[in-house]
Amino acid sequence: MQLIILDRDGVINEDSDEFIKSPTEWVPIRGSMEAIARLHRAGWRVVVATNQSGIARNLFDLDMLARIHETMHRRVIESGGLIDAVFFCPHGPDDACSCRKPLPGLFHDIAARLQIDLQGVPAIGDSLRDIQAARAAGAAPMLVKTGKGFGTVSHPDFDPQVPVFDDLYGAVNQLLDN
Numbered sequence: 001m002q003l004i005i006l007d008r009d010g011v012i013n014e015d016s017d018e019f020i021k022s023p024t025e026w027v028p029i030r031g032s033m034e035a036i037a038r039l040h041r042a043g044w045r046v047v048v049a050t051n052q053s054g055i056a057r058n059l060f061d062l063d064m065l066a067r068i069h070e071t072m073h074r075r076v077i078e079s080g081g082l083i084d085a086v087f088f089c090p091h092g093p094d095d096a097c098s099c100r101k102p103l104p105g106l107f108h109d110i111a112a113r114l115q116i117d118l119q120g121v122p123a124i125g126d127s128l129r130d131i132q133a134a135r136a137a138g139a140a141p142m143l144v145k146t147g148k149g150f151g152t153v154s155h156p157d158f159d160p161q162v163p164v165f166d167d168l169y170g171a172v173n174q175l176l177d178n
Helices: 032-041 062-078 105-114 128-136 149-153 168-177
Strands: 003-006 045-051 085-089 122-125 140-144
Touching (some): 003 105, 032 168, 085 105
Parallel strands (some): 003 122
16 A cells, blocks of 8 residues: 655645634635545545644634644545545644654654555655655655645745646646556
8 A cells, every 4th residue: 555645725625825723714625635535545544644734823723723633534534535634733833843744753753653665655745844754754745735735836945857747636646647
């Protein structure tokens, strides 16, 4: 079974500068549910790695985050897919933790818990920090132009060798059709 790591906001669901603070604010990006379903049918394990600093900022609590993720899981299942696990960093940018992307702590946690080497594992994100965390953990970063992705492509630190796709659906099609 193959593994793929996905960022949440901006990859699976619409991102918001105001944060996703409730299940009603969690809106899937067009095609993302179908992409995850396609991965599931092809035998892939889908894991989410997401920064959730809204917790540290007291915008929502762990119970609300669990409700948001229940909504995400339900919508994915209704589409015929499955998310095997969600790993999240609850810390803020100034908390000096090792799990907040761009640091690779979430990825190392995934590797340890799943007892897997992340070398070459596709990791799809929409921001430079997603790319940096994946690369630091040995995963194979991919960028989507949804969320912050369109701006990330023009960032001076963006590596033009990282594959870029319009959205998660396009990235998954490329992975599965090759």
